[in-house]
Amino acid sequence: MISEPDNRTPAPTAASRQDALAAGLSCYYVHNARPARPNCERVAIVAYGNIALCATCDKVRSAVGRTNTAQRLPGAELHQLITAARALAQAEHDLARSVRQARRAGASWAHIGDALGVSRQAAQQRWSTQDQPTS
Ligand SMILES: [Zn+2]
Numbered sequence: 001m002i003s004e005p006d007n008r009t010p011a012p013t014a015a016s017r018q019d020a021l022a023a024g025l026s027c028y029y030v031h032n033a034r035p036a037r038p039n040c041e042r043v044a045i046v047a048y049g050n051i052a053l054c055a056t057c058d059k060v061r062s063a064v065g066r067t068n069t070a071q072r073l074p075g076a077e078l079h080q081l082i083t084a085a086r087a088l089a090q091a092e093h094d095l096a097r098s099v100r101q102a103r104r105a106g107a108s109w110a111h112i113g114d115a116l117g118v119s120r121q122a123a124q125q126r127w128s129t130q131d132q133p134t135s
Helices: 012-024 055-059 073-106 110-114 119-129
Strands: 047-050 051-052 071-073
Touching: 012 073, 051 055, 073 110, 073 119, 110 119
Parallel strands: none
Antiparallel strands: 047 051, 047 071
8 A cells, every 4th residue: 555645644653662562451361363272352450469360360369469459450441542543544544545636536625514513724734734736
């Protein structure tokens, strides 16, 4: 896929920070992005000291964390948030590309505004900076 310059695409630093966060929310039994236990859910939801566990591994834990109290982690919620943010970024990228294609095909800003459910002016203000230069 050819990448086009698009100022709405998230910066690489945002994606790498999301990856780092996701990696930090992994269950203790995930090694090299693969769960070492068959029913491990990968995303840690509770921590006992330095040991973070997913719900399944927490249920079957034996000695892990016996001396520590459980601390609830927002792992599942943060993973859901990362997934939603990535879907939104992809949707915005797809929307920008579709607007450019519609403009190249001759669609007016009024048509684009109608398609997006916004006014002609709102569509033009939001998308005109991404318009391809014309003759
Ligand atoms: Zn697990």
